[in-house]
Amino acid sequence: MASDTTAAEGSSLVFHPMDQFIVKPLFGDGAVGMFTITNVTLWLALAIVAVIALLVLPTSKRAIVPGRGQSIAELTYGFIYKMVEDVCGKDGIKFFPYIMTLFMFIVSANFLGLLPMSFTTTSHFAVTAVLALAVFLTVTILGFVINGAGFLGLFWVSSAPLALRPILAVIELISYFVRPVSHSIRLAGNVMAGHAVIKVFAGFAAITVISPVSVLAITAMYGLEILVAFIQAYVFTILTCVYLKDALHPSH
């Protein structure tokens, strides 16, 4: 094992695209236990700081005519508020703080992950799976609490011919349970892939002839990653709204 790696290190090209995702303790070299303060802790804390810096500090003046920072905070608020209102309807508004929490966390973590040398918390399935499962469990429990057994109507497509309905019900049921999987892997996969690709291009930069191309490619990928960082946060949030709408109004 050690000799394999030594052989790999011996060549001029060294690729360690996944090393950026390693969780390590911030203090000392010990094992990573459940409560160890790790780089995950640091970058999650920075996400909290980013949320405060985006939404709390700029609005402290409560200006009627907003400044730059307050405008951004208000735009973000209006963006998510309108999304919840449009997708879930008026009765979805009471879930706005939860959805805003999800969006702000994902968007902050994604953009913090784009800083060089940073650790991207949203590239880990453990993180996105918790988010997705939280949404899935909330939606499912909420659906049964609000609609009772009527929530099962979500799987019984009443607009389809009667003969097709059992088959459709099975498909709907499977797709319902695949939701948290796709929901979490979509986010982590997109973020991880982009970061890994940037590292691979960075590895090629060791060869002098290729390095200009490599730098260009890294720049292009970085631009793409900025897009992905926002779009994936947006997609995660709007899907949450769509799932929530199913719980509130299960009829198709």
Place this chain on the structure above:
Amino acid sequence: MATETKDIVSACVDSYGSAVGMPQLCGEWMGNQIFWLVITLVVIFLILSRVALPRIGAILAERQGTITNDIAAAEDLKAKAVEAEDAYNKALADARAQAQAIAAEARAEIQADLDVAIAKADAEIAAKAAESEAAIAEIRAGALDSIQAVAKDTAGEIVTALGGQADEAGIAGAIDARMKG
């Protein structure tokens, strides 16, 4: 022998500190990530629901209220402006009508005065003309009489100068006859 200690520390990192496979699938890190994630989410949720969202919502509501009030005030002022303009136009029309009435009245008065004056002047002119005609007739009559007298005298003198006997009655009769003819 750092290699061995590192291997003991984690099964997901090899002796050179590189990742073994996908770090995302490393089970021993997941508990740590989930623990801190849950804390982070709770903290963010508390910050948003206690501070940020009510504050931004209040700002937006306040702004909406201000805008609505300002628009209402603007509507009021606009209505008042329209009212004022109407009043102004009405006053203008009234004033114009009044001015026309006054002008017409003045014109009628002047016309009446003028008529009186013209009538008076006409009467005076007629009187003067009659007087003048009388005077002219008198003068003319006077002149005829004078001519007759002068003619009689002259005729008498001529007759005398020619050595005749002035017959006053005859001369007078001759002159009267000539004057008529």
